[in-house]
Amino acid sequence: MALPTLSKADLIALSETDVTRPIPKESIFAALATPPFLYIPGTFNTRDLGLLPLSSSSPSGRGRKVGIRPGLIYRSGGFFPNGGFNDAAKTQLATQLGIKKIFDIRSVREHSHAPDPEIAGVKNYWIAAEATEKEATVNLADFLEGKGERGYVKMYMDVLRGYGEVIGALLRSLLDAPEDQRPEPILFHCTAGRDRTGVVAGLLLSLAGVSEEDVEMDWMLSRIGTELAREQLLGFAMKGAGTKSVESPGFENLVSLKRECWGAFVREVKRVYGGWEGYVRGELGLSEGEVRRIGRVLRGES
Numbered sequence: 001m002a003l004p005t006l007s008k009a010d011l012i013a014l015s016e017t018d019v020t021r022p023i024p025k026e027s028i029f030a031a032l033a034t035p036p037f038l039y040i041p042g043t044f045n046t047r048d049l050g051l052l053p054l055s056s057s058s059p060s061g062r063g064r065k066v067g068i069r070p071g072l073i074y075r076s077g078g079f080f081p082n083g084g085f086n087d088a089a090k091t092q093l094a095t096q097l098g099i100k101k102i103f104d105i106r107s108v109r110e111h112s113h114a115p116d117p118e119i120a121g122v123k124n125y126w127i128a129a130e131a132t133e134k135e136a137t138v139n140l141a142d143f144l145e146g147k148g149e150r151g152y153v154k155m156y157m158d159v160l161r162g163y164g165e166v167i168g169a170l171l172r173s174l175l176d177a178p179e180d181q182r183p184e185p186i187l188f189h190c191t192a193g194r195d196r197t198g199v200v201a202g203l204l205l206s207l208a209g210v211s212e213e214d215v216e217m218d219w220m221l222s223r224i225g226t227e228l229a230r231e232q233l234l235g236f237a238m239k240g241a242g243t244k245s246v247e248s249p250g251f252e253n254l255v256s257l258k259r260e261c262w263g264a265f266v267r268e269v270k271r272v273y274g275g276w277e278g279y280v281r282g283e284l285g286l287s288e289g290e291v292r293r294i295g296r297v298l299r300g301e302s
Helices: 008-015 025-032 087-096 108-113 130-136 149-162 164-173 196-207 212-220 227-241 251-255 259-273 276-282 288-299
Strands: 073-076 101-104 123-125 186-189
Touching (some): 101 164, 149 196, 149 259, 164 196, 196 212, 196 259, 196 288, 212 259, 259 276
Parallel strands (some): 101 186
């Protein structure tokens, strides 16, 4: 019997659950059976960005198609062979979803500890960068004020700068196919599929013309997507923060997802780069024409 699914309003409400409280089993299983979530054994927080429920078909008011075409861009947490990522899961990813490229947005330490699995017909991309090693640790002092906005801004701006090479490779891969051919589906991930993955998802959704409100929703959905690994991820965060207690000042802000934090980050992107397109052109070196074409590819326009 199929599991019940949830409405967009239900998903939003569930995404606001305090991270210190578990989400009830009946609610989490219904949520994970609801698009944009996908179930692949051995990973978590897996989603099709093209199935994100949008609040409007045209936030610009110009009648232009917005949103990412379903079946093109996937996001997830890491892969865990001991957690069920077996041959059947590989087949589901490569054959059922048709994914041809996987982009690993993790540090040298994380990648060396658990490299992405080899999957027939799928090419793995991981680019080492000295700055990525800084990602594994955070300073809780940055998260003390308010809801942790300053810490999130610092952490996420470091993602844009430190992982720029692999982000650029991901974007350029969307230009590989001739304009009259369908591009190859891709998946990108970090460890939790929350922060680094969330930043890249926000970039892609924004380039596809998705409203800031819906981009924010995608980010918030990681509260749901990481629930089944919540305890392990809290431990990972404690290690990265250099603390042994969840009661440490600033820790709750670090592990929580608050709309104010994403909003503060987006404002900083606008202040520093003039917006997401400014980041892609100024920091990653893509041309205006390439940025426009990426937007068309994401939206599935010819």
